[in-house]
Structures are given as structure tokens and as C-alpha cells.
Amino acid sequence: MTADSSIPEVSAAEERTTLQIPSDATPLEPVAMAKAVPEAERPSEDTPLAREIADLTRRRSALAAEQLPLPPATRIFTVANQKGGVGKTTSTVNLAAALARAGARVLVIDLDPQGNASTALGVEHRSETPSVYDVVINDEPISGVIQASPDFEGLYCVPATIHLAGAEIELVSMVAREQRLRTSLLRFLEESPDTFHYVFIDCPPSLGLLTINAFVAASEVLIPIQCEYYALEGLSQLLNNIALIERHLNPALMVSTILLTMYDSRTNLANQVAQDVRDHFPEQVLKTPIPRSVRISEAPSYGQTVISYDTNSAGSLSYREAAAEIARRGAPN
Numbered sequence: 200m201t202a203d204s205s206i207p208e209v210s211a212a213e214e215r216t217t218l219q220i221p222s223d224a225t226p227l228e229p230v231a232m233a234k235a236v237p238e239a240e241r242p243s244e245d246t247p248l249a250r251e252i253a254d255l256t257r258r259r260s261a262l263a264a265e266q267l268p269l270p271p272a273t274r275i276f277t278v279a280n281q282k283g284g285v286g287k288t289t290s291t292v293n294l295a296a297a298l299a300r301a302g303a304r305v306l307v308i309d310l311d312p313q314g315n316a317s318t319a320l321g322v323e324h325r326s327e328t329p330s331v332y333d334v335v336i337n338d339e340p341i342s343g344v345i346q347a348s349p350d351f352e353g354l355y356c357v358p359a360t361i362h363l364a365g366a367e368i369e370l371v372s373m374v375a376r377e378q379r380l381r382t383s384l385l386r387f388l389e390e391s392p393d394t395f396h397y398v399f400i401d402c403p404p405s406l407g408l409l410t411i412n413a414f415v416a417a418s419e420v421l422i423p424i425q426c427e428y429y430a431l432e433g434l435s436q437l438l439n440n441i442a443l444i445e446r447h448l449n450p451a452l453m454v455s456t457i458l459l460t461m462y463d464s465r466t467n468l469a470n471q472v473a474q475d476v477r478d479h480f481p482e483q484v485l486k487t488p489i490p491r492s493v494r495i496s497e498a499p500s501y502g503q504t505v506i507s508y509d510t511n512s513a514g515s516l517s518y519r520e521a522a523a524e525i526a527r528r529g530a531p532n
């Protein structure tokens with residue numbers, strides 16, 4: 200994990216996406232500078248770079264000053280949206296890492312045959328690795344397949360391998376096919392000597408039996424919504440499916456959290472989409488949107504979350520703020 204340093208690490212790559220500054224510009228530390236330079240000679244915060252750095256510094260200090268509450272009982276989230284590439288996996292791993300960094304014990308279940316969450320958390324998921332496939336299809340206990348994250352104490356992952364691709368078909372003919380993950384997860388949580396505070400289940404971009412297993416195992420649904428034109432298309436189908444699951448298979452299920460992802464505040468479209476989503480779901484949408492960030496998209500290629508890859512970047516701070524909101528709000532009643 201990268202330790203907090205007194206100088207905000209705004210990478211050149213990150214800056215290129217938001218600011219046009221010379222590559223040899225050195226980041227300024229407004230707080231230290233305020234002490235060292237007489238007020239009359241101090242550069243004001245009215246350059247974009249100085250404003251951005253001052254903002255990052257303020258946000259980092261606010262996060263550092265806050266002790267997040269831990270939930271009294273395990274909160275189980277399914278992260279779902281049948282639309283592909285909206286930030287399900289990115290949000291799963293980064294929120295999980297942010298909560299673990301803040302002292303929670305967190306389990307990520309990778310329920311997508313693509314295995315992207317396993318990659319981002321840096322855990323083994325070659326085809327012969329014991330995985331969530333063995334849990335769902337072969338009744339292997341979760342304790343037999345779980346792996347610890349190399350970067351965060353208290354963060355664990357049930358990996359997915361390519362075998363999971365066949366599970367949708369294999370599940371069709373199985374007994375209690377919608378309940379298999381739930382049964383296994385509840386047994387694991389009950390038997391685990393240490394309390395898990397959060398479980399996040401990363402779903403594939405479909406509404407098949409794997410996603411249904413995730414909905415049945417969870418009490419909360421977190422929907423990432425990408426701030427682009429088609430964002431709300433398909434959402435009513437997703438909400439209808441969740442309502443059906445709630446009626447027939449899991450009365451405790453509710454959509455507790457909506458997270459705006461890949462938000463670019465400079466475009467009218469992103470602002471319009473964000474406003475539409477907030478108007479429709481005022482209770483559920485987190486205040487913090489996740490910005491489009493090169494650092495966020497780079498992190499998985501290093502087998503890391505952005506929380507460890509570049510902890511002080513704007514993307515990391517946003518995920519840490521979103522995680523803090525989730526923790527502060529607590530489970531819905």
C-alpha cells in the first residue's frame with residue numbers, strides 16, 4: 200500500500216486528462232506553503248492546478264480525520280447492472296479496498312467468468328485454481344477457495360476462473376439453483392471466527408442464473424451507472440428483475456445504493472445524466488460521483504486497486520469518499 204505523503208501525488212497521466220500544464224511543473228503543497236510564504240507573496244488558488252491540488256489536499260485531510268463506523272451485522276451487496284462496462288468491477292474492488300483500508304473486514308466474491316475482480320485484487324485465478332465455480336456447482340465451502348488480498352489486511356476474495364462460464368448452463372438442472380451461493384455464503388459467515396463487515400458480489404453483465412444467485416445471496420443492491428447517454432436504458436428492466444427476486448426469492452433485497460461512474464463534470468451530458476439519476480433516485484444516489492480517471496483504469500494491469508496503486512489520486516479519493524458515505528449511511532432499515 201502506498202503510504203500517505205505530504206505531497207499529493209497527482210500523476211502526469213492524471214493531470215493530462217484534466218489540466219494542460221507543463222510536464223516539469225512541480226506540485227505545490229498549499230498548507231505547507233501557507234506557513235512558509237508571507238501572505239502578500241503567496242500565489243492565489245486561482246490557477247486550475249493550484250485549485251485542484253488544494254481541493255485534493257482538503258479531501259485527503261477530511262478522509263484522514265474520519266473514523267468510519269463498522270456495521271453491527273454483515274452488509275451483503277450485489278453490484279449489478281446488465282449493461283457491460285459501466286464500472287461494476289472497478290467499483291466492487293475499489294469500494295472493498297477503501298473499506299478494508301478504513302479498518303473493515305471485507306469479502307469480494309467474483310461471480311463473473313471474466314475474472315476481472317480477481318485480476319484487480321491480485322489473486323490467483325488460473326483455470327486450475329479453486330474458485331467460486333467449485334462453491335456454486337460442487338458445494339465446496341467458501342473457506343476452501345478464499346484468498347487474502349496481497350495489498351490490504353482484512354480484504355479477501357473468492358476468485359472466478361474460466362470454468363464459471365459453464366456454470367450458467369450447469370445450474371439450470373440443479374436443485375435449489377437460485378439459492379446455491381446464498382446457502383454457501385451464509386454458512387461461511389456463520390462459521391467464520393472473525394466477523395466480516397462487508398461482502399461485495401461482482402456480477403457479470405447479464406441477468407442470468409449467476410446474477411440471480413447474487414441477488415438471492417444479498418440484502419442490498421449497488422448499481423453503478425455510467426454518466427452517458429444510454430445510462431438509463433435497461434435500468435427499468437434491471438429494477439423489474441430485482442422486484443421479482445424480492446417478491447419470490449429474497450424479500451430482504453433492496454436497491455440501497457447507486458453510484459455515478461466515469462463522470463466528467465466538464466460535459467453537459469454527464470451533468471444532465473447525473474441530474475436525471477438523482478431526480479429519479481434521490482435516496483439511493485451517493486453524493487460522490489466517480490470521475491473518469493486514467494489512474495483508475497491503469498490500476499488493474501498492475502493487479503491492484505487504485506486505492507493501493509495511487510492512493511492520493513483523485514480517483515482513489517473519490518472511491519474512498521463513496522465508501523465513507525456507504526459506511527456512514529449504514530444498512531437501510
Ligand code: ATP
Nearest residue numbers: 283284285286287288289404461490491492495496
Ligand atoms: P463488465 O460488464 O464487462 O463486467 P464492468 O461493468 O465491470 O464491465 P469495469 O470493468 O469496471 O466495468 O469498467 C469498464 C472499463 O472502464 C474498464 O476498462 C475500466 O478500467 C474502465 N473504467 C472504469 N471506471 C473508470 C473510471 N472511473 N475512469 C476511467 N476508466 C474507468
Ligand code: MG
Nearest residue numbers: 287288311315
Ligand atoms: Mg465486470
